[in-house]
Amino acid sequence: xxxxxxxxxxxxxxxxxxxxxxxxxxxxxxxxxxxxxxxxxxxxxxxxxxxxxxxxxxxxxxxxxxxxxxxxxxxxxxxxxxxxxxxxxxxxxxxxxxxxxxxxxxxxxxxxxxxxxxxxxxxxxxxxxxxxxxxxxxxxxxxxxxxxxxxxxxxxxxxxxxxxxxxxxxxxxxxxxxxxxxxxxxxxxxxxxxxxxxxxxxxxxxxxxxxxxxxxxxxxxxxxxxxxxxxxxxxxxxxxxxxxxxxxxxxxxxxxxxxxxxxxxxxxxxxxxxxxxxxxxxxxxxxxxxxxxxxxxxxxxxxxxxxxxxxxxxxxxxxxxxxxxxxxxxxxxxxxxxxxxxxxxxxxxxxxxxxxxxxxxxxxxxxxxxxxxxxxxxxxxxxxxxxxxx
Amino acid sequence: xxxxxxxxxxxxxxxxxxxxxxxxxxxxxxxxxxxxxxxxxxxxxxxxxxxxxxxxxxxxxxxxxxxxxxxxxxxxxxxxxxxxxxxxxxxxxxxxxxxxxxxxxxxxxxxxxxxxxxxxxxxxxxxxxxxxxxxxxxxxxxxxxxxxxxxxxxxxxxxxxxxxxxx
Numbered sequence: 001x002x003x004x005x006x007x008x009x010x011x012x013x014x015x016x017x018x019x020x021x022x023x024x025x026x027x028x029x030x031x032x033x034x035x036x037x038x039x040x041x042x043x044x045x046x047x048x049x050x051x052x053x054x055x056x057x058x059x060x061x062x063x064x065x066x067x068x069x070x071x072x073x074x075x076x077x078x079x080x081x082x083x084x085x086x087x088x089x090x091x092x093x094x095x096x097x098x099x100x101x102x103x104x105x106x107x108x109x110x111x112x113x114x115x116x117x118x119x120x121x122x123x124x125x126x127x128x129x130x131x132x133x134x135x136x137x138x139x140x141x142x143x144x145x146x147x148x149x150x151x152x153x154x155x156x157x158x159x160x161x162x163x164x165x166x167x168x169x170x171x172x173x174x175x176x177x178x179x180x181x182x183x184x185x186x187x188x189x190x191x192x193x194x195x196x197x198x199x200x201x202x203x204x205x206x207x208x209x210x211x212x213x214x215x216x217x218x219x220x221x222x223x224x225x226x227x228x229x230x231x232x233x234x235x236x237x238x239x240x241x242x243x244x245x246x247x248x249x250x251x252x253x254x255x256x257x258x259x260x261x262x263x264x265x266x267x268x269x270x271x272x273x274x275x276x277x278x279x280x281x282x283x284x285x286x287x288x289x290x291x292x293x294x295x296x297x298x299x300x301x302x303x304x305x306x307x308x309x310x311x312x313x314x315x316x317x318x319x320x321x322x323x324x325x326x327x328x329x330x331x332x333x334x335x336x337x338x339x340x341x342x343x344x345x346x347x348x349x350x351x352x353x354x355x356x357x358x359x360x361x362x363x364x365x366x367x368x369x370x371x372x373x374x375x376x377x378x379x380x381x382x383x384x385x386x387x388x389x390x
Numbered sequence: 391x392x393x394x395x396x397x398x399x400x401x402x403x404x405x406x407x408x409x410x411x412x413x414x415x416x417x418x419x420x421x422x423x424x425x426x427x428x429x430x431x432x433x434x435x436x437x438x439x440x441x442x443x444x445x446x447x448x449x450x451x452x453x454x455x456x457x458x459x460x461x462x463x464x465x466x467x468x469x470x471x472x473x474x475x476x477x478x479x480x481x482x483x484x485x486x487x488x489x490x491x492x493x494x495x496x497x498x499x500x501x502x503x504x505x506x507x508x509x510x511x512x513x514x515x516x517x518x519x520x521x522x523x524x525x526x527x528x529x530x531x532x533x534x535x536x537x538x539x540x541x542x543x544x545x546x547x548x549x550x551x552x553x554x555x556x557x
Contacts, residue, residue, distance in 0.1 A: 065403065091402070156402040169410045173417055180422035188432035203426060225427065226419040234414060257403035261411060 055331035094153030164250025214378030239366030
């Protein structure tokens with residue numbers, strides 16, 4: 001009798017120990033991951049840094065779009081320096097028509113320019129990830145202030161951001177279509193299960209808490225719901241993807257081009273659906289004296305474009321800012337480490353802790369920005385379809 | 391320089407974003423949002439309906455219960471009434487019976503008394519007639535014995551005459 005209980009307790013203790021050990025292992029793995037993350041930044045910045053570490057440049061490099069997904073540099077500043085990177089296809093539409101080639105052709109042919117350095121391939125020179133057509137001498141032409149005057153081919157390359165977009169698209173489609181199929185198969189009398197249970201509260205939250213109250217009524221909202229739900233999940237998943245720095249650190253929603261497209265959709269949908277009341281409110285507001293109308297109408301008219309523009313900038317700025325802060329903490333380590341490596345390690349501990357904190361904040365921001373974009377779009381749509389009330 | 395690139399919106403990226411977003415929008419609209427939202431709405435309606443019918447059932451139940459209670463109460467009142475009536479009837483019957491019995495008793499007694507009186511009278515008259523007959527017989531016998539000689543007869547006549555004169 002006593003033996004049995006003792007054994008039981010023993011297994012219980014060993015079970016607990018297992019949990020503690022695995023938790024410790026996980027923690028170490030996480031710290032290791034962060035350390036690697038730091039290394040990655042360190043190494044990629046180090047390729048530019050022979051003389052001095054430039055934090056700003058390093059940060060911008062990580063935020064900006066690129067024609068490759070760069071993971072890390074092995075043996076930097078040595079003859080056998082190696083880059084661990086995925087070279088992405090470059091697609092150019094220039095004078096010679098459509099040209100497709102791997103971006104490795106650029107990255108393997110470094111070219112020293114009059115100002116800084118770039119890469120060349122065929123008829124093109126790439127400086128800071130912008131591709132220019134060579135001039136007659138096969139060089140770049142600089143303007144008075146050092147700006148590059150060369151023609152630019154239309155660059156339809158699958159850049160890092162495009163890959164991020166693609167991954168976002170694939171994740172969203174896989175998840176939501178499977179969820180959609182589950183609903184279709186099970187019908188309304190079955191309780192949701194699996195990933196369905198994860199997505200349902202989100203979908204219901206977006207529909208019931210954001211879209212319907214903002215647009216005004218369920219009937220009016222029905223037209224906009226598919227678009228707004230898509231926008232919400234598109235932004236959210238892209239933001240989450242951007243936080244996973246170890247898979248390339250995509251800054252999808254931090255790219256103006258991406259948010260521009262989303263904002264443009266919002267602009268078009270708002271104004272296509274604008275009813276009489278909406279336009280009248282802009283161009284001939286009720287209950288306003290005539291002289292005031294001369295001031296008010298231009299402001300209201302500008303707002304048609306300004307509202308989506310603000311949407312665009314808010315999203316880009318917020319996501320980019322998050323990335324910049326995390327990268328800045330990383331940069332701190334190397335700024336301090338330059339003088340004395342020991343100080344660098346010391347700062348590294350603090351920086352890492354702050355970075356972990358920031359990652360949690362960014363998790364929130366990823367959701368929050370998706371929420372805000374969806375909410376404001378819903379409000380704009382709501383104002384477009386609002387009926388006159390007296 | 392690179393900061394400017396951040397603010398620039400390259401055509402390529404705009405193109406790919408539009409393409410990706412439109413594909414996602416179209417596919418999701420057809421394959422995800424339509425079935426999901428439809429199912430959610432149906433489920434909401436189903437839940438609403440179920441709740442409503444449950445509420446109705448509850449109401450019906452309480453109605454039924456109230457009805458039952460009312461019926462029960464009515465039945466109880468009815469029973470009470472019936473019991474009371476029965477008790478009244480019983481009492482009535484008993485008192486009636488008592489009364490009848492008393493009356494009957496009375497009647498019987500008075501009958502009996504009357505009969506007794508009658509019998510008594512009859513007996514009396516019988517006795518009287520018998521006494522009379524007996525007296526006459528005795529008298530006859532007495533007379534026979536008395537009048538057996540002539541002297542005695544004359545003495546009696548005399549005496550009778552005296553008495554009747556005196557009276």
